[in-house]
Amino acid sequence: MSKKIKHWIRMFNKQRQLWLLCIPIIIWVVVFAYVPMYGLLMAFYDYMPGMAITDCAFVGLQYFKDFVMSPTFLQLLRNTLAMSILGLTIGFAAPIVYAICVNELRSKKFKTVLQTTSYLPHFISWVVAGSMIFMMLSNEGAVNDILIRIGLIDSPIPFLTEGKYYWVMYTLVNMWKGIGWSAIIYISAMSGIDETLIEAGAVDGMTRVGVVKHVVLPTILPTIVVLWIMGVGGILNAGFEQHLVLGNAATQSYWDVIDTYSYRYGIQLGYYSIGTAVGLMKSVIGVILVWASNWFCRKKLDTSIF
Amino acid sequence: MSRPFYIKQTKAGRVFDVCNVILLILFMIIVVYPFINVFAISLNEGADAIKGGIYLWPRKFTLNNYKYVLNNSDIYRSTVVSVLRTVIGTVTAVLGNALLGYIVSCQNFAGRKFMRILFLITMYFGGGLIPTYLLMTKLGLVDTLTVYWLPSIFSAYYMLLCSSYIQNIPEALFEAARVDGASELRIFGQFVLPLSKPMLACIAIYAGVGHWNSWFDVNLYSKSGTWDTLQIILYRMLNQASALKDMTDSTMLAEAMRGLQPLTIRAAITIVVVLPIIVIYPFFQKYFTSGMTMGAVKQ
Known part of the structure; x- marks a missing residue:
């Protein structure tokens, strides 16, 4: 026993420099990552700034109940699910279709130019993206102008100020910003396809459609499944910065999601406990959803992320 | 990959190829067009631009928007802050994550697993917006430059990226330096950093772009402006x-008199x-995919 302790002390002494370097890092991670986790406790207390959380009045699940019972809850849920589902269907399929199309291109040069261009919107902030989108979609903007000129519409469509366009606009804008970037993972998976598979298929008379169906799709299927699981787990994440930039008072009943509600109550209005409770509830349900969809995929599809 | 020669080219296949190229060119135009459009508007006279109908180039060319933007003291100030934040944030994130990556890559280090787990947990659990915000307030970081870079020095994701790269450097090199009496910091500075330049460049780009683009934390913590x-x-x-939109703000009116409009100034900004x-x-485009694939082989 004492030999073991001696060994440990010797080891520690030998590695004291590394431990010394670790100290500030450990302090950092405790302060900036673990203290906020402890702060989640305030969801169960009537937190007052300046007091220790546990000194405040304990309210239990009161704030969670209040939130679920509140009249805005159903609207928030509707908006969150609507935009998530649009994202998980159209928004999810688009990069896959795009990746397959890129994979079918013959010119290497065009492929490179196309891919490099398609990443560009991923690297701009939502504020910049919003600024451009406002210019494109305003009543005098290029999109309305073009639609009027080719005679599709008579008067400009108020994309930005009428709520009923918001969900579709949100989905399309997200796609504009993300297709190229999301497709990288599929395209790189496709580049790893074993050519001999296709050669073997060709001997049996496989067509190009056949190559896509029997070689390309099965190759990227595990990636698709994994990303979809993560997508389902994040079904309650229906954008945040996007809504702060693109949304306005006129369209609020369509863009207000759980995250923006939590931000508005928790920070703008100063109801810290309510905001935290809403955020915490969202995260817990999210974790359960990831586990559930992962379980489903492992049972039914033989692929899983953990 | 495209179509290998041994797959028969059919008529439908040829039609598809043509449509495919056309559609993808169209896609490329849609991606780039907003950038061109906003550039054209930024070079147009304000009063004329609000009538709309500007597509690819300005109708009434002017540089006044840029003159206004470049002479505006607020904008000048905030540019300095943006640059400061990006530079400090990038340098600290690159050095911090490289150091952390080195520490968790030292094969014999007893605390290696502990540090890894300590950070991996933060990948899956977090305090969320409000507890973090209250913490920053309590630490007195509101209205400081520190609040932009200090909370984002280390990240579990970059740690994994760094350690997967550093693990490919032969451990014997570090061991030899240790035997010769080099301190850990010296090994880090003289061996790890120079040997992992591509990794550093990759993190610098992601962290730098992230800092430059970040705005929500500024919205939260920059109270005094x-x-x-x-x-x-x-x-x-x-x-x-x-x-x-339909308010007659006096300063906006004055700007309108000079042919300036919020729209064109916004475009210039x-x-x-x-x-x-x-x-x-x-x-940095050559680092895009290297970052993605480095992340993929994390364990």
């Missing part, structure tokens, strides 16, 4: 433009904000 960045100026302009990204874009 001393540490406003360019992004937040643009954000406020966006919000105000939609809020003040947008270009100023996005320009650094576009300028460094050709240099």
